Amino acid sequence: MxxxxxxxxxxxxxxxxxxxxxxxxxxxxxxxxxxxxxxxxxxxxxxxxxSKELLLRAVIEDVIEETAEVFRGAADLDGGLEHAIRRGVEDVWVRLVEGHSGLQVMQYELTHHALRTAGMESLARWQYERYTAVIADWCQQAAQRAGETCAVPFAQLARLVVSNLDGLIMQYVCDPNPARSRQDLEAVTEMLVGLSGVPRDTDVVAR
CATH class of the missing domain: 1.10.10 (Arc Repressor Mutant, subunit A)
Incomplete structure (x- = not known):
């Protein structure tokens, strides 16, 4: 060989x-x-x-880093915070969710495995810390470039982006309905943009 x-x-x-x-x-x-x-x-x-545990640890780390890279490249930072949120959520959904149910099921299963395995619990925590940090970074960069102020801490906004995506992904995996999921994704995006407190594109046009 x-x-x-x-x-x-x-x-x-x-x-x-x-x-x-x-x-x-x-x-x-x-x-x-x-x-x-x-x-x-x-x-x-x-x-x-x-051992199998060492292999699973390596897989979990690999999946987390790959997902974090998708998050990192998802947002367009030159159009302000609203645009970054909309573009980021949309891009993540297209690249990681639609047509990728197997990946999502595997990721959830690995997260649960880490939580239930002594010595691996920190991997589950690191997963969400990693995703939140990446999203908070691009939200902050987008706001700073546009001279905007976010109404909530960027870390909190990022946690809510992750948690809302998590919930929608789980529903999509359990009961795939692309049209409904798209409607729900749009509603969640509107809530996140509203929470940020930045002027919306429609508000700017109206003025």
């Missing part, structure tokens, strides 16, 4: 694990199944990840 650098092999097996987890769930995922999916001997799999 040709030599593969450790970092490359690590990424290869995490990607294989994500495929198996999305297909079979946490309970039915084994090191052997991941090794088969990744096209490597079980011994190689166990050398890189000696």
């Amino acid at each position: 040709p030599y593969v650098e450790a970092s490359v092999r690590h990424r290869q097996l995490v990607a294989a694990a994500r495929t198996v987890l999305a297909r079979d769930g946490v309970g039915r995922t084994s090191l052997r199944a991941v090794a088969t999916e990744g096209g490597v001997p079980l011994g190689t799999m166990q050398y890189v990840f000696p």
Whole structure:
């Protein structure tokens, strides 16, 4: 078997694990199944990840960072806070939710697993801290560039963006209804923009 650098092999097996987890769930995922999916001997799999818990930790970290990167690139920061919220929520929904139910189910399952596994609880907390920090950063940047003031702390606004998206995603996964989800997403976006307290585009036009 040709030599593969450790970092490359690590990424290869995490990607294989994500495929198996999305297909079979946490309970039915084994090191052997991941090794088969990744096209490597079980011994190689166990050398890189000696236990299933270490593998799941690596997958959780990978999913969190990937999602955070989507959040980071979602918002257009040059149109003010309202535009950033609308663009960010829309882009996240398109890139992570619509047509990606398997990813969302896997992510929820991994979060619950982390909460219930001794020594991994901090990963669940870090997940939400990470997402909130990224969203708070782009909200603050957008407001500053436009010379706007947010009516609530940016960290609070970001937490509410995350929590509202979480709820809508769970409903979408449990009962897929794209039209209804879009209506609810628009309503949530309006609430978040209203909470921010910045002048809306329609207000500017009216004046």
